[in-house]
Amino acid sequence: QSVLTQPPSLSAAPGQKVTISCSGRNSNIGNNHVSWYQGLPGTAPKLLIYDNSNRPSGIPDRISGSKSGTSATLDITGLQTGDEGDYYCAAWDSSLTGVVFGGGTKLTVL
Amino acid sequence: QVTLRESGPALVKPTQTLTLTCSFSGFSLSNVGMCVGWVRQPPGKALEWLALIDWEDDTYYSTSLKTRLTISKDPSKDQVVLTMTNMGPVDTGTYYCARIPSAGNFFDYWGQGTLVTVSS
Numbered sequence: 001q002s003v004l005t006q007p008p009s010l011s012a013a014p015g016q017k018v019t020i021s022c023s024g025r026n027s028n029i030g031n032n033h034v035s036w037y038q039g040l041p042g043t044a045p046k047l048l049i050y051d052n053s054n055r056p057s058g059i060p061d062r063i064s065g066s067k068s069g070t071s072a073t074l075d076i077t078g079l080q081t082g083d084e085g086d087y088y089c090a091a092w093d094s095s096l097t098g099v100v101f102g103g104g105t106k107l108t109v110l
Numbered sequence: 111q112v113t114l115r116e117s118g119p120a121l122v123k124p125t126q127t128l129t130l131t132c133s134f135s136g137f138s139l140s141n142v143g144m145c146v147g148w149v150r151q152p153p154g155k156a157l158e159w160l161a162l163i164d165w166e167d168d169t170y171y172s173t174s175l176k177t178r179l180t181i182s183k184d185p186s187k188d189q190v191v192l193t194m195t196n197m198g199p200v201d202t203g204t205y206y207c208a209r210i211p212s213a214g215n216f217f218d219y220w221g222q223g224t225l226v227t228v229s230s
Contacts, residue, residue: 002156035216037157044206044220045149045157056218088157092215098170099147099159 003028004089004102011108012079020074020105022089028100032092034072036065039086039104048087049074076107084109112136114146114207114221121227122197128226132190132207139183139190140165143212146190148181151223152203162210163190197228 005023012018022034036049047056049065052072062077072091076083089102118130132146139146147162161181162170171179180193190207204225208217 033215037217039151039157044223045208045217046220047216047218050214050216050218090157090159090216096173098172099149099162101149101157101159104156 002103003093003096003100004091006087006089006102006105008103009106009108011110013110014079014081016079017075017077018079018107020076020087020089020107022072022074022102024070024072024091024100026070027095028070028091028093029067029072030070031094034065034067034089034091036072036074037088037090039088041085045088079109081109083107112209112219114209114219116205116207116221116224118205118224118226120225121229123230124198124228126197128192128194128197128201130192130194130205130207130224130226132192132221134188134190134207134209137209137211138185139163139188140185141212143214145210146183146207147210147217148190148192148205148207149217149220150201150203150205152200155203160194160205161192199228202226202228 033051037045052067053065086104093100114134145164148160163181178195183190204223206223208220
C-alpha cells in the first residue's frame with residue numbers, strides 16, 4: 001500500500017479535462033513539495049510537474065499542478081490520446097526520511 | 111546533456127545479491143544539493159523508491175528495504191552503485207536510477223531502466 005493515495009484509474013474523452021488527486025499527510029505533502037510523473041509502457045517516467053506547480057521546459061501548459069494542505073492535484077486539459085498512461089505523484093516524507101510515491105493512476109482517453 | 115544509464119544482470123537467482131550500476135554524465139554528484147537515487151517498478155505495479163545518495167555521501171533508504179540495500183558512489187567514475195541482498199521473486203522489476211538536481215526534491219532525469227528477473 002502506497003503512502004500517497006491516488007485513484008487507481010480515470011477516464012475521459014478527448015478534449016476534456018481530467019483531475020488526478022494525490023492525498024498524503026503532514027509529513028509528506030503537507031510540508032514538502034510535490035512532483036508528478038508520467039509513465040508510458042516501455043519508457044522511463046517523465047517529470048511533468050515539480051515543486052507543486054512548476055512545469056519543466058517542454059511540458060505544455062495544458063498540464064498543471066496545485067497543492068492544498070495535505071493533498072495535491074494534477075490537471076490535464078484538452079486531453080489527447082497520447083496522454084494515456086500512468087501518472088504518479090511523489091514527495092519527500094520527513095518522518096520516513098525518504099521519497100514516497102503514490103500508487104499511480106491509469107488514465108484512459110476514450 | 112544529462113544522461114543516466116543503468117547496468118547489471120538481467121537474471122539473478124533467489125537469495126543472491128543484486129548489484130546495479132548507474133553511470134551518469136552531464137553533471138557532477140559533487141555539486142552541492144545534487145543527488146542520485148534508485149526507483150523500481152515491478153511488472154504492472156507502481157513506482158517504488160529504494161535509495162538516495164547525496165553530494166556529501168549521505169544516504170537514505172526505503173524503510174521497508176533498508177536492511178537489504180546499500181548505495182554508494184564512485185566520483186572518479188561518475189557512477190552510483192546499488193546493492194540489494196537476498197533477492198526474491200517479488201524483487202523482479204525494472205530498476206531506474208534518476209537524478210535530483212541541486213536545491214530540488216524531484217527526479218528530473220531518469221535512466222532508461224534495466225529489467226531484473228529473479229528466478230531459479
